[in-house]
Amino acid sequence: xxxxxxxxxLSAALFILGVLGVLLRRNxxxxxxxxxxMLNAANLALVxxxxxxxxxxxxxxxxxxITVAAxxxxxxxxxxxxxxxxxxxxxxxxxxxxxx
Amino acid sequence: MDFILxxxxxxxxxxxxxxxxxxxxxxxxxxxxxxxxxxxxxxxLLLQSPFLFTIQLTVYAGAIMVLFLFVVMLLGAEQxxxxxxxxxxxxxxxxxxxxxxxxxxxxxxxxxxxxxxxPGGEAALNFGDPAQLGALLFTKYLLPFEITGVILLIxxxxxxxxxxxxxxxx
Amino acid sequence: xxALTWLLWLMPLLPLLGFxxxxxxxxxxxxxxxxxxxxxxxxxxxxxxxxxGLAGLxxxxxxxxxxxxxxxxxxxxxxxxxxxxxxxxxxxxxLVTGVGALIHIYSIGYMRxxxxxxxxFAYLNLxxxxxxxxxxxxxxxVVFLGWEGVxxxxxxxxxxxxxxxxxxxxxxxxxxxxxxxxAAFILAMLAVFANFGTLNFYPVExxxxxxxxxxxxxxxxxxxxFGPSWQPILVVTGxxxxxxxxxxxxxxxxxLFVWLPDAMAGxxxxxALIHAATMVTAGVxxxxxxxxxxxxxxxxxxxxxxxxxxxxxxxxxxxxxxxDIKRVLAYSTISQLGFMVAACGMGAYGxxxxxxxxxxxxxxxxxxxxxxxxxxTNDTQDMRRMGGLRKAMPTTFLTYxxxxxxxxxxxxxxxxxxxxxxxxxxxxxxxxxxxILLFLTSLLTAFYMGRQVALVFYGEQRDPHYxxxxxxxVMTVPLIVLAVGTIFGGLLNLPAFFPGQPLxxxxxxxxxxxxxxxxxxxxxxxxxxxxxxxxxMGYLGWRIYTRSAARVxxxxxxxxxxxxxxxxxxxxxAWYVDAAYSRFVVQPIRGLASFLARVFDPQGIDxxxxxxxxxxxxxxxxxxxxxxxxxxxxxxxxxxxxxxxxGFMLVFTR
Numbered sequence: 001x002x003x004x005x006x007x008x009x010l011s012a013a014l015f016i017l018g019v020l021g022v023l024l025r026r027n028x029x030x031x032x033x034x035x036x037x038m039l040n041a042a043n044l045a046l047v048x049x050x051x052x053x054x055x056x057x058x059x060x061x062x063x064x065x066i067t068v069a070a071x072x073x074x075x076x077x078x079x080x081x082x083x084x085x086x087x088x089x090x091x092x093x094x095x096x097x098x099x100x
Numbered sequence: 101m102d103f104i105l106x107x108x109x110x111x112x113x114x115x116x117x118x119x120x121x122x123x124x125x126x127x128x129x130x131x132x133x134x135x136x137x138x139x140x141x142x143x144x145l146l147l148q149s150p151f152l153f154t155i156q157l158t159v160y161a162g163a164i165m166v167l168f169l170f171v172v173m174l175l176g177a178e179q180x181x182x183x184x185x186x187x188x189x190x191x192x193x194x195x196x197x198x199x200x201x202x203x204x205x206x207x208x209x210x211x212x213x214x215x216x217x218x219p220g221g222e223a224a225l226n227f228g229d230p231a232q233l234g235a236l237l238f239t240k241y242l243l244p245f246e247i248t249g250v251i252l253l254i255x256x257x258x259x260x261x262x263x264x265x266x267x268x269x270x
Numbered sequence: 271x272x273a274l275t276w277l278l279w280l281m282p283l284l285p286l287l288g289f290x291x292x293x294x295x296x297x298x299x300x301x302x303x304x305x306x307x308x309x310x311x312x313x314x315x316x317x318x319x320x321x322x323g324l325a326g327l328x329x330x331x332x333x334x335x336x337x338x339x340x341x342x343x344x345x346x347x348x349x350x351x352x353x354x355x356x357x358x359x360x361x362x363x364x365l366v367t368g369v370g371a372l373i374h375i376y377s378i379g380y381m382r383x384x385x386x387x388x389x390x391f392a393y394l395n396l397x398x399x400x401x402x403x404x405x406x407x408x409x410x411x412v413v414f415l416g417w418e419g420v421x422x423x424x425x426x427x428x429x430x431x432x433x434x435x436x437x438x439x440x441x442x443x444x445x446x447x448x449x450x451x452x453a454a455f456i457l458a459m460l461a462v463f464a465n466f467g468t469l470n471f472y473p474v475e476x477x478x479x480x481x482x483x484x485x486x487x488x489x490x491x492x493x494x495x496f497g498p499s500w501q502p503i504l505v506v507t508g509x510x511x512x513x514x515x516x517x518x519x520x521x522x523x524x525x526l527f528v529w530l531p532d533a534m535a536g537x538x539x540x541x542a543l544i545h546a547a548t549m550v551t552a553g554v555x556x557x558x559x560x561x562x563x564x565x566x567x568x569x570x571x572x573x574x575x576x577x578x579x580x581x582x583x584x585x586x587x588x589x590x591x592x593x594d595i596k597r598v599l600a601y602s603t604i605s606q607l608g609f610m611v612a613a614c615g616m617g618a619y620g621x622x623x624x625x626x627x628x629x630x631x632x633x634x635x636x637x638x639x640x641x642x643x644x645x646x647t648n649d650t651q652d653m654r655r656m657g658g659l660r661k662a663m664p665t666t667f668l669t670y671x672x673x674x675x676x677x678x679x680x681x682x683x684x685x686x687x688x689x690x691x692x693x694x695x696x697x698x699x700x701x702x703x704x705x706i707l708l709f710l711t712s713l714l715t716a717f718y719m720g721r722q723v724a725l726v727f728y729g730e731q732r733d734p735h736y737x738x739x740x741x742x743x744v745m746t747v748p749l750i751v752l753a754v755g756t757i758f759g760g761l762l763n764l765p766a767f768f769p770g771q772p773l774x775x776x777x778x779x780x781x782x783x784x785x786x787x788x789x790x791x792x793x794x795x796x797x798x799x800x801x802x803x804x805x806x807m808g809y810l811g812w813r814i815y816t817r818s819a820a821r822v823x824x825x826x827x828x829x830x831x832x833x834x835x836x837x838x839x840x841x842x843x844a845w846y847v848d849a850a851y852s853r854f855v856v857q858p859i860r861g862l863a864s865f866l867a868r869v870f871d872p873q874g875i876d877x878x879x880x881x882x883x884x885x886x887x888x889x890x891x892x893x894x895x896x897x898x899x900x901x902x903x904x905x906x907x908x909x910x911x912x913x914x915x916x917g918f919m920l921v922f923t924r
Contacts, residue, residue: 002106005209007147010110012205014136016198017117022905023194029126029172033133036164037117040140043152051147056232059149060241063233066152066159067248071255073164077171078262084175092901093187099899187900197909204916 007048014041028080028090032073039069105146113139126172130165137161148228275336277320278353281363282402284309284316285395292392299387303378306391310374310398314367321360332356332783335408337476342411349469350476354408358623358784361777362405362555365627369547369634370398372748376638377539379744380645390430390537397423401548405555410459410469413556417455417520420549421448427544428536440532447529451519451553458512465491465505471559488562510563510570513556514577521553522604523611524581528848530604534596538641541596546603546637547630554610554626558619561785565617575615579707582608584845586714590721591828591842594651595640598722601844602677603633605711609692612704618695619785620778624763625688627777631759632676632685635752639670642745643726648736653725654824655733662738667727669749674723676756678716678804681797684759690800691765694793709800716804720811728812729819765792 014037021034043062050058080090087094116136120129141156226232237245288309296302324332337352355363374394381387400423404416421444429441463469466484473483488506495502517523522530533545544550557564557574564571582605589601606629613622644651646663660667676685689712696705731738740746763777778785815822818829828838843849896907 002102002146006106006110007143008209009205010113010143012202012209013114014117016201016205017114017121019201019909020194020198021121023197023902023909024191025121026902027126029168029175030120030129033120033129033168036160037120037133037136040137040160043156044140044143047144047147047149047152050149051227054227056228056236057240059152059228059233060236062149062152063155063237064241064244064248066155068251070159070164071251073167074255075258075262077167078259081171081175082262090175095901096899099897187898187903190902190906193906194909197906197913200913201909201916204913204920207920208916 004048004052008045011041011045011048014038014044026092028083028092029077031092032076032080036069036073039065102146106143109139109142109146112136113143127169130168130172133168134161134165137165150228151230151233274320274323274334274355277316277323278334278336278355278406279338281313281316281320281367282353282399282406284313285398285402288395289392289399292388292395296388299382299384302388302391303374303381306395307371307374307378309395310367310371313398313402314364314371317360317363317367320355321364324355324357324360329783333472335472335474337408337474340476346467347463348476348481349409349411350474350481351412352408352474352476353403353406353412354472355406356784357780357782358555358558359405361623361627361781362551363402365630366398366401366405366548369630369752370394370401370543372751373539373543373547373634373638376542376641376745376748377537379742380539380641381537386430390427393423393426393430394540394543397427397544397549401552404552408471408474410462410471413559414452414455414459417516417552417556418452420544420552421445421452421520424448424533424544424549427540428533430536430540434535436532437535440529440535444529444533447526448519451516451526454512454514454519455516458509458516461505461509461512465494465509485560485562488566492566504567504569506563506567507569510560510567511573513560513563514570514574517553517557517611518577519553520556521550521607521611522581523553523577523608524584525847527581527585527604528844528851531597531600531844534594534600538596538637538644541600542634542637542641545600546633550603550607551610551626551630554607554614554622557611557614558623558785561619564614571615571617573615575612575701575704578608578610578612578615579704579711580608581605582612582711583707583714584608586711586718587841588844589718590714591838593653595643595653595656595722595726596637596651598653598718599633599636599640602636602715602718603629605715606633606677608711609689609708612708613692613695616692616695616699616701616704618692618699620763620775620781621688621691621695623781623785624777625692627762628676628684628688628756628759631752632673632683632756635669635749635756636673636677638745638749638752639666639673642666642741642749643670645741645745646739650733650736652824653722654822656726657729657732657819657822658727659731659738660727663740665740665746665749669746669753670727671723672753672756674719675808676759678719678808679712679800680804680808681801682757682760684756684762686797686801687760687763687765690797691763693796693800694765694791697793697796698791709803712800713803713807716806716808717811720808720813721815724812724815724819725822728816732819732822733824 018034018036018038018041021037022031025031025034043065046058046062046065050056050062083095084090113136116132116134116139119132120136123129123132137156137160141153141161144156145153285306288306291305292302296305320334324334327334333354333356335352335354337350339351340348341351342349374391377390377394381390384390397420400416400419402416404413404420407413407416425441425445428444429438431437432441459469462484466482466487468482468484470481470483471485473486474481491505494505496505496508497503515526519526530545530550534541564574585601585604585608589598589605592598592601606625610622610625610629613619613625643656643659643663643666646666647656647659650656672683676683679686679689693705693708693712696702696708761776763775765775814829821829840846896903
């Protein structure tokens, strides 16, 4: 059997890649996708722990995460489309009028 | 055997993630992410959760990524990042932080109980049974389940509202 | 006895009432003058009655103590507010109220028409009150109250015509220089309390408890010393030295005399009262009162003698070269005070008090007569513009002559007897340096008085721009009264020419319970030499200045300049003591003040405060750059924070 730590390391790696995506990409949609990647990494960790502890609760939690993620994506993309209509660009750096 | 499966799937997941990060074209990124989700679904299966494997493929790969692709193509926002980054030190700092996080993760992962292999045995055989999950869902986690339904409703309403073009002009 | 204690309080309270009425109620000039004078005359009568009452007591019991209330009551520090009356106090009180009354009456004439005359009389009455507290106080703190009070009145009265910058500056100078003496006085009080546990002169009873007095306890601390081990100083020496500095400030001795000539910017009656007869004598009184301490310290007595004698000579030379009629008298006062202080230093306290009395009489006379001259010559004070006034102002001239002769020490006027007693004491105790200095000073005194009389009253009027006239009766009558006092004042303390003489050293005997002194002996040859010298020098001075009257002009040098050269300028400037103060004390302090006001305050303090404000602004501007508006920067900071938290958790938790 594969030790849980491998799964955790993989999860961490995917999570970090997601963070880097959020920090480095300027296309708003790609940023969104990176967020989804982070969520998935978290899901993976949850399932791995659930398997280790033999507790189905972890999987139930993942179910909820997926559902809420779906809802979030829908709303987020709707927002993105609305912003795109005004700004004509999906560049994240363009939305910077709230400056000091 | 498990190790090989794990290794291959993990590799696919990582490659998908990295490729998603690196490609200039948003559509390419979406497709790579799709590949990543597929790999993760397989990993779920390896971790004895067939239900989640199905859900992942149906919802994530099937619905969410499709939605992403729709929006990308709707907006025509494939080539956004043609111009160089305005914030000068963003890239080096980000990489640095990434490495930091990696370090933390490695240390955390290698400490303690996680290093051990997951238990086998009798209890493990019937683990991950969808019936079990369903039972839990409708008893212990009933309230969160119902609330999730409400969340989805709200999402639908929100999406509709957000996409209405301004009807009432003053 | 009870009636006498009432009288004690009545004496200072009558003028105090006058002060309050003049300050708050009275508006008319006439009423102010009459009320103020009446109060002081009444006070004089009360003093007389009290003195007679005191004489009725047996010699050992001649001390009336009256305690008003417990002024300060703080654990072991008990100070009652009380007055006492003993022979020394009686003498001082009679002088203050008597001369004070005459000066009040004189002021009615002198200050006629002044817009603020009501306030003048109020201040004058307050002065009498404070001076009485000073001489009647039964502990050092009440004396100090009076001391400071007269200093305040001096300031108020010198600067009475405060529109004149000269007067305002002089008032401030007087106050500041006095303050140096006052600081020493306070330190002396502290030292007395630290060593004796009380500030009372004699034992006092308050509320059934008897508080001790320190004067009788002086022998107890004779052995105590303080200071570093290689130079121990007797405690008595320390205390008396501080008291000496205090007296030097108040009685205008070297080096704290510089305020007195400038104080002549005040009205002349003020100069007569405060700066001739009474306030400046406070230092001498204080030394006489604390005689027990001074006698115990040979070191300080030496200092006292030298300070007195040197001041006398220094001021005498300065008086020679002055042009202003009042400044001559001012330096003369400093010189005579030097006599008194030197006498104290020699242990001849009785002689010092005697000279204090006679000097009070004839110096007040001289000042008032000078005021009459000033009044009659349309406010001229420069002697080079006077001359030949004896024809126009005969009464003033005659009384002035009496005063001048007394000051020079011509027999049988009062000044001769008192000055001679001091010289006789110097000879008897073998203080040759002091004797020589004081003798020389007497000669100079006669000379400058001769000079002054010649310049003012003889010759022809050099400045035609005024019409000289005699002053009114209200001013000349006090002059006459003082002249009579001067003539007969010597009777107070005649030396014993032959045994069994009825009127011999009456004052010394009267003061014996307080000063414990035996009368001195009379030295005929010294007296004769002094008188002859005085007459001779006086005549010489008169002669030189009547002869060279034609060369006396405003702006020209003094005729005696031919003989002395630049030393004359040195004398005129009182050997540049004042200039030295100005250069080494006043200028640096002014510079420091200017620096603080112009540089340190606006740039330093304001800069600090403004700097804080600016710092906040700069910090704000700096922090504001964090809000770039770029979401990705914010995300970066989130991540950093997350990393730190995770790291913390990793390191510090299990």
